[in-house]
Amino acid sequence: MSNITTDDTQIGTKLGLNGKQIEVAQILADPSETRTIKAICEDIELPRRTFYNWVGKKEFVEFVNSLIDKYTDAELAGVWGALARKARTGDTHAMKLFFELKGKYKEVxxxxxxxxxxxxxxxxxxxxxxxxxxxxx
Structure with missing residues (x-):
């Protein structure tokens, strides 16, 4: 995932988040992130209690969700292409999903x-x- 943008930082700041919260939100939204919460907190020197307090705050969760939406939207074309390629190979599950997503198939x-x-x-x-x-x- 690319670094957080100035726009993302501004959105986080408008929500009342500090720099460390914005950094943690980016880590949580990153689909390639594999560290545990414990490891993330240790790596950025953040008490886990503080992390869990943040996760309980509406503004923080809202910001993480907005980053997830942004990054999943960026992957949409690639995922759609992968699904279409899989369907073209004859994979019936991929075909079914493809047609369901296009509104061309409904299970009866x-x-x-x-x-x-x-x-x-x-x-x-x-x-x-x-x-x-x-x-x-």
């Missing part, structure tokens, strides 16, 4: 349910429940 599920022995009121309620269940998927 068959629901069998006997409502003949229900009262009209119970039947109506059960139909509503099933329709809600189907629309949630």
């Amino acid at each position: 599920k068959e629901i069998n349910h006997n409502i003949d022995n229900l009262t009209d009121e119970d039947r109506e309620q059960r139909i509503k429940e099933l329709m809600n269940k189907v629309s949630d998927q």
Whole structure:
């Protein structure tokens, strides 16, 4: 991941974050980061208690999430290309995901349910429940 930009620093500062918090946020947002929280804290000489206090603050979490969004958006084209290449090799899972993401495929599920022995009121309620269940998927 590239170094944090001036814009990122300004956003962090506007949220009330200090330089160390901005640095830690960048580390957390970096998908190539492999160190444990303990190791990160040791490496930058930050007490873990302080780290966990920061993670509990809305502004800090908001900033980390904004960095994650920024960096994942930057990877979107490459990931999309990789998925398309995988789909072209005949990988059915990649094909399915590709079409789902493009809105060209929806999994159809068959629901069998006997409502003949229900009262009209119970039947109506059960139909509503099933329709809600189907629309949630």
